[in-house]
Amino acid sequence: MSRIMITGMGVISAIGTTLKENRDSLINERGGITQLEFYPTAYAGRLPCGEIKISSAALHKSLFTYPDPTITRSGLLVLHAAEEAIKDSGLTQEQLASTDTALVGATTVGGMCLTDELFSDAHEKISGSPYTSSYDCASITLVAQKRFGILGEINTINTACSSSANAILYGARLIRQGFARRAIVGGADSLAKFTINGFNALNILSYGLCAPFDRDRRGLNLGEGAAFLVLEKEEDVNGKKIYAELSGYGNSNDAFHPSSISLEGEGPYLSMKEALERAKLNAGDIGYINAHGTGTENNDETESVSMQRLFGTPPPFASTKSFTGHTLGASGAIEAVYSVMGLAHQELYPSLQFREPIPATGFIPVKHYRKQAFQHIMSNSFGFGGNCSTLIFSKP
Amino acid sequence: MLYIHKSACFSAQQTYSETDLSVITESKDNRLKVKEPVYTDIPPGTLRRMGKAVRMSVGSALPLLKEFPQPDGIIIGTANGGMEDCIKFLNQIIEYREGLLTPGNFVQSTSNAPAAQIAMITKNKKYNNTHTHRGLAFENALLDAFMLLKENPDRTYLLGSVDEISDYNFNIDRLDGCFRDEIVSNKQLFDHPAAGTIAGEGSLMMIVSGQPSGAFAAVDALQTIHTTDERLVLKTLFEFLHKNGFPAVAPDLLITGENGDARLEKYYRNAESLVPRGTAIARFKHLSGEYSTASSFGFWLATEILRTGKIPEIVLKKSGKTDIRKILIYNNYRGLQHAFVLLSAR
Structure with missing residues (x-):
C-alpha cells in the first residue's frame, strides 16, 4: 500500500x-x-x-x-x-x-x-x-x-x-x-x-x-x-519537498446525543484507537496531540477522559482553537496544517488562556511554545451528531 | 465489488414494501412528494422532533437494521439534509432579531443529522460519514462504501441517500431556473421538453457488503466528472465503458436521468448513441422528480430490475434486450455533475 x-x-x-x-x-x-x-x-x-x-x-x-x-x-x-x-x-x-x-x-x-x-x-x-x-x-x-x-x-x-x-x-x-x-x-x-x-x-x-x-x-x-x-x-513525489506522511486515521461515532459527547468519551476513544492501529503505532509513540479542545464544558472533559483511557498520561497536548476560535468545518484541516507544521519544524504550539486543570483528570496542556523532537502527531476533531475523527501525521 | 443485499426506497411512487409501478402518482404544482408510511419503528416522542429528511432516512433505515443490526458503518449522501429545519431556524433568527432562540431546528438541520440519528438510535459506534456534494452526494456515498469494501470485503454497511423538498429550497431552486415556469404533470414530463423540470424528494437505504452470498445486484464500477462540455462527457463515458470490458461486455439496459429539461437533452442523446442498438433504454425522473440525490432512485430502479428480471413498462423509453444482466446508469445534475455507474445481476 x-x-x-x-x-x-x-x-x-x-x-x-x-x-x-x-x-x-x-x-x-x-x-x-x-x-x-x-x-x-x-x-x-x-x-x-x-x-x-x-x-x-x-x-x-x-x-x-x-x-x-x-x-x-x-x-x-x-x-x-x-x-x-x-x-x-x-x-x-x-x-x-x-x-x-x-x-x-x-x-x-x-x-x-x-x-x-x-x-x-x-x-x-x-x-x-x-x-x-x-x-x-x-x-x-x-x-x-x-x-x-x-x-x-x-x-x-x-x-x-x-x-x-x-x-x-x-x-x-x-x-x-x-x-x-x-x-x-x-x-x-x-x-x-x-x-x-x-x-x-x-x-x-x-x-x-x-x-x-x-x-x-x-x-x-x-x-x-x-x-x-x-x-x-x-x-x-520525485524529490519534491515532503512535509509529513499521513500515517493513520480513524472515524467513529459516539452514538450518544445529537449535541454532546458521552461522559466516557467513547467516540473520541474509538477514533484515536483506530488511527493508532492503522498507523501501526502504540499510544506511547505519539509526541503531541492537537486536541479538539473547543473550550466547552462537555468537550474538554470528555476528551480528557478519552485521552486518559487511551494514554494513561497523555503526551503534550494543546488546543489551537484558543488562537483561531472554532472554525467548524475548517477546523480539522486548519489543525492538520498546524500539526504538520509543528512536526516539520519540531515544535509544540500552546493552548492560550489556560489556568487550572480539570479536576477529573488534572491534565495540563502545553502552555508555552517550545521546540521538541518527536516523530508522530495526532489531531482530533469531534462533531455534533457524535462524528469523531482522528488523523496521525508522521515524519517522512 | 459492492453487493446489494437489501433495500428500502421512499419515493412519490409505490416503491416501499410492495413495489408497484403500474399506477403512478401524479405530481402537484410541479412537485412529487414522498408517500410516507406510518413510522412504527420510531418512538412517537422522537418522531415529533424529527424533520422530514431525518424522519425519512431513519424510517427507511430501521427496518433494514432489524435484519442486519450492526453494520460496520453508516454512509449517507444528502445535498441539504434538513432544509425545512434549516429555514425554520433562519426564520427564528430574522423574526426574533437574533434574540433568544430554541436550538431544536438548528440541531436537526445539520446535514449529518440523518446518519447521526441512525447511529444514535441503533448504538452504532463505527464508521459514519455524510457526503453533501450536491448532484453527486449519493455517488460519493456509493464510492465511499465501494472503497471500504475493496479494502475489506468482509464488511457490511448501511448506505443511503435522502433529500427533501421544502417550500424554501423549492423556491430557491425555482429562482435559480431548475423548474418549469408553467405547471406540467409528471405524466407529460417528456412530451414537450422545455427549460426546467419538476421537483422531487426521496430516501433510499441499502445494506451492502463485499460478499455475493444472498445479494441480488452488484456495482461493478463508477466514475464521475464535472464539466459542461458534452464532448468531454461523451469521451469520459466511452473510456469508462472500455475500461470495463466494452464492447465485448455491453450494458443490456441504459437508465438515464433524463428529466424533460431541454437544456440537458444533448447529454442524454449522446449517452444513448453510445450503447449498442439492442440495448434497452429507460428513464425515471417522471416517477421521482428531480433533486440532488434523485439518481439514487435510478439506482434503486436498476437493482429492482436486476432482482425481478422485469423492466416496468412506465420507465421504458426504447425496448431492446429483455434478459437484463448488466445496467449502465448515466445521470447528470444541472449540466455540470455527471455520474456513470455499472451494475450487474448476481
Whole structure:
C-alpha cells in the first residue's frame, strides 16, 4: 500500500493569511479572537470570534480580475487557501486538469454565511439574488473545481465539526484505492448568523476568550477560515519537498446525543484507537496531540477522559482553537496544517488562556511554545451528531 | 465489488414494501412528494422532533437494521439534509432579531443529522460519514462504501441517500431556473421538453457488503466528472465503458436521468448513441422528480430490475434486450455533475 505524503499546504485564519503568518502567530502566542469588526450580527461587540480582518470585497479583489458575483465568503476562503497549497506543492496546470486529480472539500455552513440573502431567496417570488446556487455545502468545492479545472473525483463532506478531517482521510483513501493519483483536501467555513445563533441557543458560546481544558472554561468562540493540503503517493513525489506522511486515521461515532459527547468519551476513544492501529503505532509513540479542545464544558472533559483511557498520561497536548476560535468545518484541516507544521519544524504550539486543570483528570496542556523532537502527531476533531475523527501525521 | 443485499426506497411512487409501478402518482404544482408510511419503528416522542429528511432516512433505515443490526458503518449522501429545519431556524433568527432562540431546528438541520440519528438510535459506534456534494452526494456515498469494501470485503454497511423538498429550497431552486415556469404533470414530463423540470424528494437505504452470498445486484464500477462540455462527457463515458470490458461486455439496459429539461437533452442523446442498438433504454425522473440525490432512485430502479428480471413498462423509453444482466446508469445534475455507474445481476 502506497504511503500518502503531504507535499503542499495553505491556510487562512484569524491568525494569518498564509502558512508563515499562522506559524508566526502560534510561535509568538498571538491569538486572533477579538470583537467582530466585519460580520454584521446583533452579537457584534459582545461575542468575541476568530474573525479574519479582511472584508469579503477585499478578498474578492485579491483573487479575481473579473468579479464573480455568485461567490460567497466561504468560497473565497477556499480559493485563497487552495491556491497557496497548490503553489506550495508545485502542482502543474496539466496535473490539476487531469482526471486523476481529486478535490475533497468540507464545510458545515457552506454559502449560508449569507444568512439574510438566503432568507430573502427562500421567500422571494419574482427574482433571486446572485447567490441562488451558492448556499449549499457543495458550492464551496465547486468554485475551486471551476477555478482550477479539476476533472477527477470531487466531493464535499459535512460531518459537522469533524468535516475536514474526514475530507483528508477520504482523499487519502481515493489515492490508495486507485480513484486518484493526488488529492487536494481541506475545508472552509465563515462566520454566519446561522451558527452564531445556533451555538448561542445551545448555551455553549463564551462571552470571554475561550479557555480550552481550563477548569473554569465557559464555552467556545466561533472562528472562520480555510485550509487545504495536497496529498500525493510516495512514488510520485520525485524529490519534491515532503512535509509529513499521513500515517493513520480513524472515524467513529459516539452514538450518544445529537449535541454532546458521552461522559466516557467513547467516540473520541474509538477514533484515536483506530488511527493508532492503522498507523501501526502504540499510544506511547505519539509526541503531541492537537486536541479538539473547543473550550466547552462537555468537550474538554470528555476528551480528557478519552485521552486518559487511551494514554494513561497523555503526551503534550494543546488546543489551537484558543488562537483561531472554532472554525467548524475548517477546523480539522486548519489543525492538520498546524500539526504538520509543528512536526516539520519540531515544535509544540500552546493552548492560550489556560489556568487550572480539570479536576477529573488534572491534565495540563502545553502552555508555552517550545521546540521538541518527536516523530508522530495526532489531531482530533469531534462533531455534533457524535462524528469523531482522528488523523496521525508522521515524519517522512 | 459492492453487493446489494437489501433495500428500502421512499419515493412519490409505490416503491416501499410492495413495489408497484403500474399506477403512478401524479405530481402537484410541479412537485412529487414522498408517500410516507406510518413510522412504527420510531418512538412517537422522537418522531415529533424529527424533520422530514431525518424522519425519512431513519424510517427507511430501521427496518433494514432489524435484519442486519450492526453494520460496520453508516454512509449517507444528502445535498441539504434538513432544509425545512434549516429555514425554520433562519426564520427564528430574522423574526426574533437574533434574540433568544430554541436550538431544536438548528440541531436537526445539520446535514449529518440523518446518519447521526441512525447511529444514535441503533448504538452504532463505527464508521459514519455524510457526503453533501450536491448532484453527486449519493455517488460519493456509493464510492465511499465501494472503497471500504475493496479494502475489506468482509464488511457490511448501511448506505443511503435522502433529500427533501421544502417550500424554501423549492423556491430557491425555482429562482435559480431548475423548474418549469408553467405547471406540467409528471405524466407529460417528456412530451414537450422545455427549460426546467419538476421537483422531487426521496430516501433510499441499502445494506451492502463485499460478499455475493444472498445479494441480488452488484456495482461493478463508477466514475464521475464535472464539466459542461458534452464532448468531454461523451469521451469520459466511452473510456469508462472500455475500461470495463466494452464492447465485448455491453450494458443490456441504459437508465438515464433524463428529466424533460431541454437544456440537458444533448447529454442524454449522446449517452444513448453510445450503447449498442439492442440495448434497452429507460428513464425515471417522471416517477421521482428531480433533486440532488434523485439518481439514487435510478439506482434503486436498476437493482429492482436486476432482482425481478422485469423492466416496468412506465420507465421504458426504447425496448431492446429483455434478459437484463448488466445496467449502465448515466445521470447528470444541472449540466455540470455527471455520474456513470455499472451494475450487474448476481
